[in-house]
Amino acid sequence: xxxxxxxxTVQDLAWFRYSLRxxxxxxxxxxxxCGVTPQQHQLMLGIAxxxxxxxxxxxxxxxxxQEKHHSVVGLIERASQHGLVQRAQDETDRRVVNVSLTAxxxxxxxxxxxxH
Numbered sequence: 816x817x818x819x820x821x822x823x824t825v826q827d828l829a830w831f832r833y834s835l836r837x838x839x840x841x842x843x844x845x846x847x848x849c850g851v852t853p854q855q856h857q858l859m860l861g862i863a864x865x866x867x868x869x870x871x872x873x874x875x876x877x878x879x880x881q882e883k884h885h886s887v888v889g890l891i892e893r894a895s896q897h898g899l900v901q902r903a904q905d906e907t908d909r910r911v912v913n914v915s916l917t918a919x920x921x922x923x924x925x926x927x928x929x930x931h
C-alpha cells in the first residue's frame with residue numbers, strides 16, 4: 816500500500832465499493848423479477864432519462880452504457896424483439912436512429928423505478 820494513502824481512506828473506499836455492489840445486486844435481481852435483464856433495465860433508463868428527450872440515439876446510449884456501438888445495437892435488437900423499445904430513423908438525418916420505449920417498456924421501467 817502506498818504510504819501516502821491512509822487506512823481510513825482505504826476503509827472508506829472499501830465500504831463505498833461494498834455499498835455500490837449491494838445496490839447493483841439488488842437492482843440486477845429486481846430487473847430479473849420484472850422479466851428483463853439488468854442490461855435491458857439500464858438501456859431503458861438511458862432511453863427514458865439520459866438525454867431529457869425521452870428517447871436517445873445509439874451513440875448516446877453507447878455513452879450512457881459505456882459500451883461499444885455494435886454491442887448497444889445488439890442490445891437494442893434483443894430489447895426490440897421483447898417489445899421493450901422501438902427504433903425510428905431520424906427525420907432530418909437518416910443515418911441516425913432514435914430509440915424510445917414502448918408502452919410495455921414504460922410500464923416495466925416505472926415498476927423498476929418505484930422499487931429502486
